Amino acid sequence: MRHPHLAAIDATTWPGVARIPDGRLVDLRARLAEAGFARACSAAGLDLDPAGTPDLVVENEALFPRLAVSGWLGLAESFMAGEWRSERLVDVLAALIATGYRPRTRLPAPAAYDGGELPAELVALSAGDGLSAFGGVFASGVPTTVRTAVPNHAPGRGPDTYFIDLQTFTEPVGVDREDLGDAQTRSVTMLLDAARVTAGTHLLEFATSGGAVAIQAAHRRATVDTLTADPAQARAVGEQLLLAGVEPSVHVSVIDSPVPGPRDWRGSYDAIVSVEKLEVLEPADRVRQLRAFDRLLSVGGHVAMQTVTATDAMTPAARQALDVLRAYVWPGLEYPSVEEIHKLVDKESGLRIVGQAHVGSHHELSLELQRTQFEGHMREAAAAGFDIAFRRLWVYQFALREALFRLGMLDTVQFTLTHRNRQGRR
Incomplete structure (x- = not known):
């Protein structure tokens, strides 16, 4: 039986949202899930009393069988179905994660990442520059750089430690929504500077960031190859390049796999840039990507890679909360730690990290501005074909x-890499 409140949900597109789990065992587990959710909200200091000013409002008890079967994914799907709502969504999610809320669940493994990218029409509804889905760096952040020794995770390849330039930024202040575009542009500028991109540089971007990196590099009079495994993304980027007047300097290519192997792409590049791609790749593809950078980077060249990382504060509850992103947005998503990235680079490639800039507080504010901008463009999103379940999902993932x-x-860390020795690794 189709429930009335799910009438607007397309069951073909959103089968997990359109169907409420049922059955005698589910009913029993739902009662336990309801009690567990109430305890978690109490421990988190969240008010559920509709007579007052609640932090969240449960509109339909279908929330609880979803929690019983799918845990955090069920919580997100219930939000997508309109079964609960909150005017303080970020606060609610942060409080539940902080209290360690972790309903028991067993979910099937998500599908493998196939190289698909976010639709350009979607990105434009929340991007400050109309192109970028990634985090920015705001002008009010003050950088500090120190030389820091880090362990060498590749035994037999040099000394036990080596030095990197470790850069941190103060939190941004006095920022409003109009600053988002400038912040995203500054993020690209930092990456291009780290990769030493100037006039005449032959630059590879993988995967294409929607045009932002390629356009700014072309304005520096670099020659750019930008790769994607998503034909729709290639067409969208081509249109942006044409509008920016840099099409002759940038070549957009579609490859057949999420990571360019030797048969997919060959060449020698002075610089390589990658923006928030490593974290959405499966472990084996992360190795392939680092080896591709190693293979394609010319001697003396540099890689600049912006990646969202997990800190030591990451908890099992937080990782479980990410189930919805793996189910509906980035199938291979798993945030690596900085140490894991260092080990990956040292052990699986002939590259070495020489610079590391931490800009997490700026990314947090970028997400807030992207979320509020998207919320202000709900009508435009509907007109672009994004249905109610998708619009709620997009608000939820930002939050x-x-x-x-x-x-x-x-x-969020911007890593700078170069070959470990002058000969490189061909």
Whole structure:
């Protein structure tokens, strides 16, 4: 039986949202899930009393069988179904994660990442520059750089430690929504500077960031190859390049796999840039990506890679909360720690990290501005074909990631890499 409140949900597109779990065993587990949710809200200091000013309002008890069967994914799908709501969504998610709320669940493994990218029409509804889905760096952040020794995770390849330039930024202040575009542009500028991109540089971007990196690099008179496994993304980027007047300097190519192997792409590049791609790749593809950078980077060249990382504060509850992103947005998503990235680079490639800039507080604010901008464009999103379930999902994913940054469980790092020795590794 189709429930009335789910009438607007397309069962073909959203089978997990359109169907409420049922059955005698589910009913029993739902009662336990309801009690567990109430305890978690109480421990988190969340008010559920509709007579007052509640932090969240449960509109339909279908929330509880979803929690019983799918845990945090069920919580998100219930939000997508309109079964609960909150005017303080980021606060609610942060409070539940902080209190360690972790309903028991067993979910099937998500599908493998196939290289698909976010639709350009969707990104434009929340991007400050109309192109970028990634975090920015605001002008009010003050950088500090120190030389820091880090362990060498590749035994037999050099000394036990080596030095990197470790850069941190103060939190942004006095920022409003109009500053988002400038912040995202500054993030690209930092990456291009780290990769030493100037006039005449031959630059590879993987995967394409929607045009932002390629356009700014072309304005520096670099020659750019930008790769994607998503044909729709390639067409969208081509249109942006044409509008920006840089099409002759940028070549957009579609490859057949999420990561360019030797048969997919060959060449030698002075610089390589990658923006928030490593964290959405499955472990085996992360190795392939680092080896591809190693293979394609010319001697003396540099890689600049912006990646969202997990901090030591990351908890099992937080990782479980990310189930919805793996189910509906980025199938391979798993935020690596900075140490894991260092080990990956040292052990699986001939590259070495030489610079590391931490900008997590700026990414947190970027997400807040992207979320509020998207919420202000709900009608435009509907007109663009994004249905009610998708619109709620998109608000939820912004709020969830913002909550994790607020809790200090996520950080954003720009890594600079170069070959470990002058000969490189061909």
